[in-house]
Amino acid sequence: ILNVEQSPQSLHVQEGDSTNFTCSFPSSNFYALHWYRWETAKSPEALFVMTLNGDEKKKGRISATLNTKEGYSYLYIKGSQPEDSATYLCAFYDYGGSQGNLIFGKGTKLSVKP
Amino acid sequence: DAGITQSPRYKITETGRQVTLMCHQTWSHSYMFWYRQDLGHGLRLIYYSAAADITDKGEVPDGYVVSRSKTENFPLTLESATRSQTSVYFCASSEWSTGNQPQHFGDGTRLSIL
Numbered sequence: 001i002l003n004v005e006q007s008p009q010s011l012h013v014q015e016g017d018s019t020n021f022t023c024s025f026p027s028s029n030f031y032a033l034h035w036y037r038w039e040t041a042k043s044p045e046a047l048f049v050m051t052l053n054g055d056e057k058k059k060g061r062i063s064a065t066l067n068t069k070e071g072y073s074y075l076y077i078k079g080s081q082p083e084d085s086a087t088y089l090c091a092f093y094d095y096g097g098s099q100g101n102l103i104f105g106k107g108t109k110l111s112v113k114p
Numbered sequence: 115d116a117g118i119t120q121s122p123r124y125k126i127t128e129t130g131r132q133v134t135l136m137c138h139q140t141w142s143h144s145y146m147f148w149y150r151q152d153l154g155h156g157l158r159l160i161y162y163s164a165a166a167d168i169t170d171k172g173e174v175p176d177g178y179v180v181s182r183s184k185t186e187n188f189p190l191t192l193e194s195a196t197r198s199q200t201s202v203y204f205c206a207s208s209e210w211s212t213g214n215q216p217q218h219f220g221d222g223t224r225l226s227i228l
Contacts, residue, residue: 004156032213043204044157046216089156093213101147101172102217104156 002026004092006105013080014113020076021108023090027071031095034102035064035075038087047075047088080112117141120205120220127195128228135190135223137205145208146188147172147217148180150201157204163188164211195227 005024013019025033032051036044048057053068061078077084087109091102118139127133137146144165149157149172159172161180169180177199179191192199202224206217 034216036217043219043221044217046218049214049216051214091157095213101159101162104149104158106154106156 002092002094002103004090004103004105006088006090006108008108009106010109010111012111012113015080015082017080017112018076018078019080019110020074021088021110023073023075023092023105025071025073025090025092025103026094027069029095030068030071030092032093033066033068033073034091034093035073036089036091038089038107040086044089075108077110080110082112082114085110085112118205118207118218118220120203120223122223123221124224124226126226126228129195129197131195133192133195133225135192135203135205135225137188137190137220139186139188139205139207139218141207141209141218142185143207143218144185144210145215146182147206147208148178148188148190149204149206150174150199151204151222152201160190160203192225197227199225200227201225 035047038044048064050066055066063076066073087107089107091104121136147162148160158174163169163182204222205220208215208217
Protein backbone atom coordinates (compact mmCIF):
# COMPACT_ATOMS: atom_id res chain seq x y z
CA ILE A 1 0.00 0.00 0.00
CA LEU A 2 1.35 3.41 -0.99
CA ASN A 3 2.13 5.81 1.82
CA VAL A 4 1.76 9.58 1.97
CA GLU A 5 3.45 11.26 4.92
CA GLN A 6 2.76 14.74 6.18
CA SER A 7 4.85 16.67 8.68
CA PRO A 8 4.53 18.06 11.18
CA GLN A 9 1.36 16.48 12.56
CA SER A 10 0.42 19.76 14.21
CA LEU A 11 1.69 23.28 14.31
CA HIS A 12 0.93 26.24 16.57
CA VAL A 13 1.88 29.70 15.31
CA GLN A 14 1.13 33.29 16.17
CA GLU A 15 -0.91 35.53 13.92
CA GLY A 16 1.40 37.07 11.34
CA ASP A 17 3.90 34.19 11.33
CA SER A 18 4.69 32.52 8.04
CA THR A 19 4.72 28.75 8.09
CA ASN A 20 5.23 25.75 5.88
CA PHE A 21 4.64 22.05 5.98
CA THR A 22 5.65 19.02 3.98
CA CYS A 23 3.98 16.22 2.09
CA SER A 24 6.12 13.22 1.07
CA PHE A 25 4.92 10.71 -1.49
CA PRO A 26 6.33 7.92 -3.70
CA SER A 27 8.33 9.40 -6.56
CA SER A 28 7.52 6.58 -8.99
CA ASN A 29 4.34 6.52 -11.09
CA PHE A 30 3.54 10.10 -10.14
CA TYR A 31 0.45 11.60 -11.75
CA ALA A 32 -0.89 14.33 -9.45
CA LEU A 33 -0.67 15.78 -5.97
CA HIS A 34 -3.67 17.44 -4.33
CA TRP A 35 -3.84 19.82 -1.37
CA TYR A 36 -7.03 20.27 0.64
CA ARG A 37 -7.94 22.54 3.51
CA TRP A 38 -10.24 21.05 6.16
CA GLU A 39 -11.79 23.28 8.78
CA THR A 40 -13.27 21.71 11.89
CA ALA A 41 -16.91 20.64 11.42
CA LYS A 42 -16.74 21.33 7.69
CA SER A 43 -15.78 19.28 4.66
CA PRO A 44 -12.37 19.24 2.94
CA GLU A 45 -12.01 21.93 0.31
CA ALA A 46 -9.59 21.71 -2.61
CA LEU A 47 -6.71 24.18 -2.65
CA PHE A 48 -4.45 22.95 -5.42
CA VAL A 49 -4.01 20.14 -7.89
CA MET A 50 -0.42 19.88 -9.07
CA THR A 51 0.81 17.68 -11.89
CA LEU A 52 4.17 18.93 -13.18
CA ASN A 53 7.57 18.74 -11.53
CA GLY A 54 8.55 22.24 -10.44
CA ASP A 55 4.92 23.39 -10.38
CA GLU A 56 4.14 26.33 -8.12
CA LYS A 57 0.58 27.30 -7.31
CA LYS A 58 -0.70 30.27 -5.36
CA LYS A 59 -4.03 31.22 -3.85
CA GLY A 60 -3.94 34.41 -1.83
CA ARG A 61 -1.43 33.93 0.99
CA ILE A 62 -1.17 30.19 0.40
CA SER A 63 1.24 28.68 -2.08
CA ALA A 64 2.56 25.22 -2.88
CA THR A 65 5.54 23.75 -4.67
CA LEU A 66 6.08 20.31 -6.12
CA ASN A 67 9.16 18.11 -6.60
CA THR A 68 8.12 14.86 -8.23
CA LYS A 69 11.66 13.53 -8.67
CA GLU A 70 12.32 13.47 -4.94
CA GLY A 71 8.70 12.98 -3.93
CA TYR A 72 7.73 16.00 -1.87
CA SER A 73 5.52 19.06 -1.89
CA TYR A 74 5.60 22.08 0.39
CA LEU A 75 2.64 24.21 1.40
CA TYR A 76 3.43 27.74 2.53
CA ILE A 77 1.20 30.19 4.36
CA LYS A 78 2.43 33.77 4.47
CA GLY A 79 1.34 35.93 7.38
CA SER A 80 -0.92 33.34 9.04
CA GLN A 81 -4.34 34.52 10.23
CA PRO A 82 -6.65 32.85 12.76
CA GLU A 83 -8.97 31.91 9.89
CA ASP A 84 -6.16 29.80 8.44
CA SER A 85 -6.59 27.40 11.38
CA ALA A 86 -7.49 24.08 9.79
CA THR A 87 -6.09 20.69 8.90
CA TYR A 88 -4.22 20.67 5.61
CA LEU A 89 -4.36 17.40 3.71
CA CYS A 90 -2.29 16.28 0.80
CA ALA A 91 -3.25 13.40 -1.46
CA PHE A 92 -1.27 11.50 -4.06
CA TYR A 93 -2.65 10.08 -7.27
CA ASP A 94 -0.82 7.01 -8.48
CA TYR A 95 -0.88 6.71 -12.24
CA GLY A 96 -2.17 3.30 -13.16
CA GLY A 97 -1.75 2.00 -9.63
CA SER A 98 -3.81 -0.83 -8.25
CA GLN A 99 -5.56 1.38 -5.77
CA GLY A 100 -6.70 3.62 -8.56
CA ASN A 101 -7.36 6.75 -6.62
CA LEU A 102 -6.25 9.42 -4.19
CA ILE A 103 -4.14 8.32 -1.24
CA PHE A 104 -4.50 10.85 1.56
CA GLY A 105 -1.98 11.75 4.21
CA LYS A 106 -3.11 12.19 7.82
CA GLY A 107 -2.83 15.94 7.59
CA THR A 108 -1.08 18.80 9.35
CA LYS A 109 -3.26 20.58 11.88
CA LEU A 110 -2.50 24.29 11.99
CA SER A 111 -3.61 26.50 14.87
CA VAL A 112 -3.07 30.23 14.56
CA LYS A 113 -3.31 32.24 17.77
CA PRO A 114 -4.44 35.85 17.56
CA ASP B 115 -28.14 25.24 -4.84
CA ALA B 116 -25.66 23.10 -6.72
CA GLY B 117 -23.49 20.90 -4.63
CA ILE B 118 -23.09 17.57 -2.95
CA THR B 119 -25.33 16.63 -0.07
CA GLN B 120 -25.19 13.73 2.34
CA SER B 121 -27.94 12.39 4.51
CA PRO B 122 -28.40 11.79 7.29
CA ARG B 123 -25.82 14.01 9.01
CA TYR B 124 -25.92 11.86 12.14
CA LYS B 125 -27.04 8.29 12.65
CA ILE B 126 -27.03 5.93 15.59
CA THR B 127 -27.84 2.29 15.02
CA GLU B 128 -27.20 -1.13 16.50
CA THR B 129 -24.88 -3.91 15.44
CA GLY B 130 -26.40 -6.20 12.87
CA ARG B 131 -28.72 -3.58 11.43
CA GLN B 132 -28.63 -2.50 7.82
CA VAL B 133 -28.03 1.20 7.27
CA THR B 134 -27.82 3.25 4.10
CA LEU B 135 -26.02 6.56 3.76
CA MET B 136 -27.17 8.75 0.92
CA CYS B 137 -25.14 11.00 -1.34
CA HIS B 138 -26.54 13.29 -4.01
CA GLN B 139 -24.70 15.69 -6.32
CA THR B 140 -26.13 18.24 -8.71
CA TRP B 141 -23.08 18.85 -10.90
CA SER B 142 -23.46 15.74 -13.09
CA HIS B 143 -19.92 14.76 -12.14
CA SER B 144 -18.87 11.40 -13.53
CA TYR B 145 -16.87 10.22 -10.53
CA MET B 146 -18.17 9.72 -7.02
CA PHE B 147 -16.39 8.39 -3.95
CA TRP B 148 -17.04 7.19 -0.44
CA TYR B 149 -14.43 7.67 2.28
CA ARG B 150 -14.28 6.96 5.95
CA GLN B 151 -12.35 9.07 8.40
CA ASP B 152 -11.07 7.57 11.63
CA LEU B 153 -8.73 8.85 14.31
CA GLY B 154 -5.13 8.08 13.41
CA HIS B 155 -5.91 7.47 9.76
CA GLY B 156 -6.16 9.66 6.73
CA LEU B 157 -9.29 9.56 4.64
CA ARG B 158 -9.60 6.00 3.36
CA LEU B 159 -11.43 5.12 0.18
CA ILE B 160 -14.23 2.60 0.54
CA TYR B 161 -15.69 2.50 -2.98
CA TYR B 162 -15.77 4.72 -5.99
CA SER B 163 -17.75 4.97 -9.18
CA ALA B 164 -16.61 6.22 -12.58
CA ALA B 165 -20.13 6.49 -14.01
CA ALA B 166 -23.63 5.13 -13.55
CA ASP B 167 -23.53 1.34 -13.15
CA ILE B 168 -19.72 1.31 -12.81
CA THR B 169 -18.32 0.87 -9.32
CA ASP B 170 -15.02 -0.37 -7.93
CA LYS B 171 -13.48 -1.18 -4.58
CA GLY B 172 -11.16 1.13 -2.75
CA GLU B 173 -8.82 0.43 0.14
CA VAL B 174 -11.41 -0.68 2.74
CA PRO B 175 -14.50 -2.14 0.99
CA ASP B 176 -15.33 -5.06 3.29
CA GLY B 177 -18.79 -4.84 4.86
CA TYR B 178 -20.02 -2.17 2.46
CA VAL B 179 -22.14 -2.24 -0.68
CA VAL B 180 -22.66 0.55 -3.19
CA SER B 181 -24.81 1.12 -6.22
CA ARG B 182 -25.10 3.86 -8.76
CA SER B 183 -28.20 3.57 -10.92
CA LYS B 184 -28.27 7.33 -11.58
CA THR B 185 -25.33 9.67 -12.11
CA GLU B 186 -26.37 11.97 -9.28
CA ASN B 187 -26.81 9.39 -6.51
CA PHE B 188 -24.30 7.10 -4.86
CA PRO B 189 -25.71 5.38 -1.76
CA LEU B 190 -23.49 3.42 0.60
CA THR B 191 -25.03 0.49 2.49
CA LEU B 192 -23.70 -1.30 5.53
CA GLU B 193 -25.45 -4.63 5.21
CA SER B 194 -24.89 -5.76 8.81
CA ALA B 195 -23.34 -2.94 10.81
CA THR B 196 -20.45 -3.66 13.16
CA ARG B 197 -18.91 -1.45 15.85
CA SER B 198 -15.73 -1.14 13.78
CA GLN B 199 -17.78 0.72 11.19
CA THR B 200 -18.41 3.58 13.61
CA SER B 201 -16.83 6.46 11.73
CA VAL B 202 -17.39 9.68 9.86
CA TYR B 203 -18.26 9.00 6.23
CA PHE B 204 -17.60 11.46 3.43
CA CYS B 205 -18.96 11.37 -0.06
CA ALA B 206 -17.11 13.22 -2.81
CA SER B 207 -17.35 13.80 -6.52
CA SER B 208 -15.09 14.94 -9.32
CA GLU B 209 -15.87 16.00 -12.83
CA TRP B 210 -13.87 13.18 -14.38
CA SER B 211 -10.86 11.12 -13.45
CA THR B 212 -9.60 12.32 -10.14
CA GLY B 213 -5.97 12.52 -11.19
CA ASN B 214 -6.02 16.15 -12.24
CA GLN B 215 -9.45 17.16 -11.03
CA PRO B 216 -10.15 18.23 -7.46
CA GLN B 217 -12.66 16.28 -5.43
CA HIS B 218 -15.66 18.07 -3.92
CA PHE B 219 -16.77 16.75 -0.58
CA GLY B 220 -20.08 16.56 1.20
CA ASP B 221 -20.44 17.58 4.84
CA GLY B 222 -20.11 14.05 6.14
CA THR B 223 -22.29 11.57 8.03
CA ARG B 224 -21.31 10.74 11.58
CA LEU B 225 -22.32 7.11 12.16
CA SER B 226 -22.30 5.46 15.56
CA ILE B 227 -22.93 1.75 15.92
CA LEU B 228 -23.78 0.54 19.39
